[in-house]
Amino acid sequence: MGLKLGIVGATGAVGIEAIKLLEKSRIEISELRLFASSRSVGKKISFLGEELAVQELSSNALRNLDFVFFSAGSSISAIFAPKAKENGAVVIDNSSFFRMKPEVPLVVPEVNGEDLKNHQGIIANPNCTTALLSVALWPIHKIATVERVIVSTYQAVSGAGAKALLELDTQVRHYVQGKPIVPEVFPEQIAFNVFSHNSPIAENGYNGEENKVIQELKKIFHCPGLNVCATCIRVPVFRAHCESVVVETARKITAEETRRILASSPGVEVIDDPQNGLFPTPIKASGKKEVLVGRIREDLSHPRSISFFLSGDQLLKGAAWNALQILQCLIN
């Protein structure tokens, strides 16, 4: 008897990845119900040789499901995740809506999978940048206690959805064809440019993405006093985020010790080969479930600090893969 699973946002960038991962997983599924916005209703999506029609989302349509994965934005999750829960399903929500609610576990299985035990029907999947960062930081935290994190990001456009992917493609084509480049999805030209993440700036001077990283990391690590500074920047990359990270620890650790610990940590792949100039890049990380970590070195500006550079597929470990890992933990 397999699982009855719903995916809300099935035609989005993360939804598509989730369906692909499910096809390859050993999770037995007896029913897969796909939901998307009204303009995608009726669209056919192939799953294990079957053609499944995308349905319209409603409270009724969420009945008789074991799990529902939401990745259709906060406003959809706010309304329909509680409905799915009332109908008896367990919700894994990729939006930011429930992440900071005290009763909702915010889970990266490699870090705080234990928190799943206390769920009350809704589990939150973290922001993509936070998920990638937490996987690389946790092994360091366990051996040396992280006291402060400073992170600057290099974020791919696919984090902003399928329209943003198309915008980079279109702008580059216009460049080659000598046509003017007119931003439509992003507020600034994205081709051959970088800009501050396009989420609104809050009272504290940090943008929405930065505040998510700062707050979510504290919650996932169970460290409300963790000191975090984040600068989130978009770069003209299709897929996979990068992060330049400086970590101050309570106990001094060497680069060598950090490299050794990370190399044996779940969800991490160390690519750190100065001889051959091989380090993490978004191209290497695209399509991978692991977070790639390299440029591991002692921070010359502080006696107990390590610096590194990571790349990770924000659609996989940053979203769909993390959600599937949560599902696997819940089943086992």
Added chain:
Amino acid sequence: MGLKLGIVGATGAVGIEAIKLLEKSRIEISELRLFASSRSVGKKISFLGEELAVQELSSNALRNLDFVFFSAGSSISAIFAPKAKENGAVVIDNSSFFRMKPEVPLVVPEVNGEDLKNHQGIIANPNCTTALLSVALWPIHKIATVERVIVSTYQAVSGAGAKALLELDTQVRHYVQGKPIVPEVFPEQIAFNVFSHNSPIAENGYNGEENKVIQELKKIFHCPGLNVCATCIRVPVFRAHCESVVVETARKITAEETRRILASSPGVEVIDDPQNGLFPTPIKASGKKEVLVGRIREDLSHPRSISFFLSGDQLLKGAAWNALQILQCLIN
């Protein structure tokens, strides 16, 4: 009676900018002698309506000049800058060869223009990333004493010369035409990718570019004990570098105070408008002499720390414009 000026590396990205800046400057020039590698000899370059032929570089050809600007790499500077000096010229060298020599001033006029008084015939122009950073940091240092700097860069390809510019263009055309992308100048694909700066990794785990930033900043600021951590990353941008900066200071300063000080500092333009989402970008900085600074905010992870994001044209303030400013200081 105008100056007799030589430019070594006249056909390179920085040389071309230097010639354009000289044309627009008020510096009176009686002779401009242009040098480049043998394959460019005889090439004509227009200067104030005249067509000047590019000459082959030799010790003899460097005679009877007042100033020579070198931007043709360290090995050329190592041999010919001392020759130009012996011949009586003052050298402004854009290579890294002389930068850390104690007898050679390393000058950013807004910061340590005073150091020019002690020159002995050779003056070094800093690394582009360092020059941009120093302009934004110095006003903060003057009011609050900078103790530690953590910088992550987003560096344009033009810092690696004309071939690198062409490589990004070619790779993007191949993408649009559906052809395979094969890296030739850079070790990794640059289109739709970011990677650790392609300078060799030194013993201390930092690459050449990072060590330049770390060492040069200390020298320019006359602060051998300044704590600096740098991570240098290439991004698929044609022109202008960006830097995500965290600065710890001895005295606590607010974001508002920092913004006010930077807004009235020479060589800095503050673009920091959260309401309209306007911040520095490489496209805004391209062709500008000023370093654009924005996202100025208090670092939530430290009691005396400020974070900001800058963009600056590395061919101008990072190279040719800084050299021309040095020349103007020397003439006055």
